Amino acid sequence: MMQSVAAQRAAQLRAEIERHSHQYYVLDAPLIPDAEYDRLFRELQALEAEHPELSSLDTPTLRVGGKILDGFAPVRHAVAMLSIRTETDISDGGALAFDGRVKRELEQPGAEIEYICELKFDGLAINLRYEKGLLVQAATRGDGESGEDVTQNIRTIRQIPLRLKDCAAPVLEVRGEAYMARRDFERYNEKQRELGLPTLVNPRNGAAGSIRQLDPALAARRPLSFFAYGLGEVQGWALPATHSGILDALAAFGVPVCAERAVVRGAAGLVAFHQRVAEKRDALPFDIDGVVYKVNSLALQAQLGFITREPRWAVAHKFPAEEQLTVVRDIDIQVGRTGKLTPVAKLEPVFVGGTTVSNATLHNEDETRRKDVRIGDTVIVRRAGDVIPEVVGVVLDPSIPQGERKEEYRFDLFKRLGGKCPVCGSHIVREAGEADWRCAGGLFCPAQRKQALLHFASRRAMDVEGLGDKLVEQLVDGGLIRTLPDLYRLDLATLAGLERMAEKSAQNILNALEKSKQATLNRFLFALGIRHVGETTAKDLACYFGKLDAIMQATPEQLLNVPDVGPVVAQSLVDFFAEPHNREVVQQLRALGVSWQEHEGTSGQVLPLTGKTFVLTGTLPSMSRDEARAKLEALGAKVAGSVSKKTDFVVAGAEAGSKLSRAQELGVPVLDEAGLVDLLSELL
Numbered sequence: 001m002m003q004s005v006a007a008q009r010a011a012q013l014r015a016e017i018e019r020h021s022h023q024y025y026v027l028d029a030p031l032i033p034d035a036e037y038d039r040l041f042r043e044l045q046a047l048e049a050e051h052p053e054l055s056s057l058d059t060p061t062l063r064v065g066g067k068i069l070d071g072f073a074p075v076r077h078a079v080a081m082l083s084i085r086t087e088t089d090i091s092d093g094g095a096l097a098f099d100g101r102v103k104r105e106l107e108q109p110g111a112e113i114e115y116i117c118e119l120k121f122d123g124l125a126i127n128l129r130y131e132k133g134l135l136v137q138a139a140t141r142g143d144g145e146s147g148e149d150v151t152q153n154i155r156t157i158r159q160i161p162l163r164l165k166d167c168a169a170p171v172l173e174v175r176g177e178a179y180m181a182r183r184d185f186e187r188y189n190e191k192q193r194e195l196g197l198p199t200l201v202n203p204r205n206g207a208a209g210s211i212r213q214l215d216p217a218l219a220a221r222r223p224l225s226f227f228a229y230g231l232g233e234v235q236g237w238a239l240p241a242t243h244s245g246i247l248d249a250l251a252a253f254g255v256p257v258c259a260e261r262a263v264v265r266g267a268a269g270l271v272a273f274h275q276r277v278a279e280k281r282d283a284l285p286f287d288i289d290g291v292v293y294k295v296n297s298l299a300l301q302a303q304l305g306f307i308t309r310e311p312r313w314a315v316a317h318k319f320p321a322e323e324q325l326t327v328v329r330d331i332d333i334q335v336g337r338t339g340k341l342t343p344v345a346k347l348e349p350v351f352v353g354g355t356t357v358s359n360a361t362l363h364n365e366d367e368t369r370r371k372d373v374r375i376g377d378t379v380i381v382r383r384a385g386d387v388i389p390e391v392v393g394v395v396l397d398p399s400i401p402q403g404e405r406k407e408e409y410r411f412d413l414f415k416r417l418g419g420k421c422p423v424c425g426s427h428i429v430r431e432a433g434e435a436d437w438r439c440a441g442g443l444f445c446p447a448q449r450k451q452a453l454l455h456f457a458s459r460r461a462m463d464v465e466g467l468g469d470k471l472v473e474q475l476v477d478g479g480l481i482r483t484l485p486d487l488y489r490l491d492l493a494t495l496a497g498l499e500r501m502a503e504k505s506a507q508n509i510l511n512a513l514e515k516s517k518q519a520t521l522n523r524f525l526f527a528l529g530i531r532h533v534g535e536t537t538a539k540d541l542a543c544y545f546g547k548l549d550a551i552m553q554a555t556p557e558q559l560l561n562v563p564d565v566g567p568v569v570a571q572s573l574v575d576f577f578a579e580p581h582n583r584e585v586v587q588q589l590r591a592l593g594v595s596w597q598e599h600e601g602t603s604g605q606v607l608p609l610t611g612k613t614f615v616l617t618g619t620l621p622s623m624s625r626d627e628a629r630a631k632l633e634a635l636g637a638k639v640a641g642s643v644s645k646k647t648d649f650v651v652a653g654a655e656a657g658s659k660l661s662r663a664q665e666l667g668v669p670v671l672d673e674a675g676l677v678d679l680l681s682e683l684l
């Protein structure tokens with residue numbers, strides 16, 4: 001490139017990068033996906049490498065992290081917080097290149113090096129300083145030399161021990177990543193959407209915002225988690241010989257360390273880990289953007305040393321990005337099971353998070369208006385885990401003045417639909433205090449009918465294997481099914497006559513339908529698709545009343561006696577069963593042979609474990625976790641997913657992880673399988 005052109009481009013890139021880092025680090029409101037930022041950053045790095053004369057002291061490539069916010073005291077790191085190099089090749093080649101470099105630097109071309117593989121957590125780097133075992137300070141990375149004192153906010157992360165177990169070293173700095181679990185992110189956004197308030201862009205942004213939130217009470221509203229991956233300053237503690245030894249020791253001190261780590265040998269070991277994690281990525285409870293390989297021996301690490309600010313003994317090997325830019329071709333409106341109208345962006349197909357995405361949810365009208373997404377806009381799309389892809393925000397073309405985006409073209413759901421359901425033409429309503437518009441057509445609306453059937457047949461409801469999208473579509477569109485009971489009136493000839501159905505598959509569906517008739521009260525109740533009655537509420541109701549008729553006849557006051565049932569749920573149940581059509585559906589389903597065991601219920605009577613909360617973790621030697629859960633629930637216990645002060649017992653099996661350490665930290669009694677069996681037999 002010509003010198004003057006290069007200089008111009010460099011200046012342009014610096015300005016862009018500065019603008020985006022300010023948006024990201026200071027305002028917590030990124031305008032472009034990380035991958036796009038990285039691309040700009042790498043382009044500038046490459047340009048400066050090619051034209052060293054262009055480098056200047058104010059170039060963003062010379063600074064590691066963000067800017068220090070006003071309001072937090074600065075902390076000078078005793079040992080600089082470095083970053084790691086990212087392999088640019090995201091195929092297996094990345095692992096091979098790293099292994100090759102390590103062996104070359106060590107002058108051991110034929111050796112099989114031992115590595116530790118970890119996940120690359122997508123959050124915010126934090127340094128936790130423990131003195132004599134006590135947490136005295138927590139700091140962000142900042143520019144690597146100094147960060148911000150965020151001790152107060154870090155204390156709200158309940159997984160982080162305030163005191164180390166069995167470690168009184170004068171100084172032990174633990175480094176790791178504070179992150180927001182996907183569930184916590186989804187829950188927070190769900191609540192914000194209901195309130196019509198801004199949502200978080202992604203979990204990492206949520207973590208950054210939460211930690212740099214000046215009010216610790218607000219920070220605590222956005223729950224974070226933590227995983228340790230290394231050390232800072234250490235005094236008075238004899239280091240193990242390996243990095244894996246360090247992580248094991250930290251775990252023993254009660255610091256959360258991710259169980260998803262492995263000591264492997266050679267490039268083949270790195271590749272195998274990368275592949276294994278890539279397959280699991282969607283199922284993980286948190287976002288990762290890749291894996292990290294580290295030479296395991298500390299002696300070899302020392303021999304390898306650093307180049308500028310990056311260790312030669314570690315590297316990040318990334319996965320495909322979970323956020324990408326694309327263009328909105330159209331905005332469709334989909335009708336859900338309860339008539340909820342969801343705006344969905346039809347996108348120029350884009351490869352994101354490992355698959356090609358062409359639809360992304362915009363959630364609801366307010367959200368779409370707030371983000372101001374319009375047809376033709378360039379948007380950031382996010383797809384992470386098994387969550388539905390969503391439009392995170394719009395990237396406005398800086399060359400078009402804001403004024404050009406006329407208010408009258410802002411998304412307006414009612415206007416767009418002309419006030420009518422796009423599927424059945426019924427009128428649409430949005431009740432006061434509700435975030436969603438709904439089609440008022442009920443089961444008259446084919447879209448609602450399809451969704452209701454799919455829900456009824458789903459695994460956690462009646463579990464009718466093989467009754468999927470395509471089949472339901474044909475059944476409803478062909479007028480073969482109008483109500484739920486019609487499902488059980490299907491015959492072989494009708495089913496076999498459908499597209500893509502042979503006699504055998506038709507028979508399989510009939511068998512599955514027959515099998516589904518042996519239900520349980522809670523599954524049946526859940527399957528009916530009553531608004532606000534999820535799986536847990538259905539269980540609570542079934543357990544409390546024992547009989548369907550008792551639930552159908554219950555008054556709001558009686559329903560409110562059920563633990564965890566509030567006024568909204570109670571009203572929704574009363575409304576549902578007041579509707580003659582719904583009573584008719586129930587009666588017909590029973591007449592067609594759908595049945596379950598009824599019992600006396602617990603209303604009035606208290607089961608031996610009522611009010612007690614259990615958490616199950618790890619693998620029990622002979623019982624599956626589902627069996628243990630069923631036994632406990634039958635005695636009235638609640639089985640929760642995470643350990644808190646309110647947990648009465650933790651039942652731990654082999655390879656129990658952070659839940660067990662949390663229980664020990666809080667002094668919650670821990671049972672093994674034998675202990676659980678003893679307890680159950682005492683009570684039965």
Ligand code: IVH
Pocket residue numbers: 082083084085118119120121122124125126176177229230292311314
């Ligand atoms: S090791 C000297 N391990 O990735 C090596 N970093 O540039 C220090 N990160 O912001 C880092 N997961 O916060 C390491 N398992 C892991 C990591 C990890 C995420 C972050 C780290 C830093 C960036 C590295």
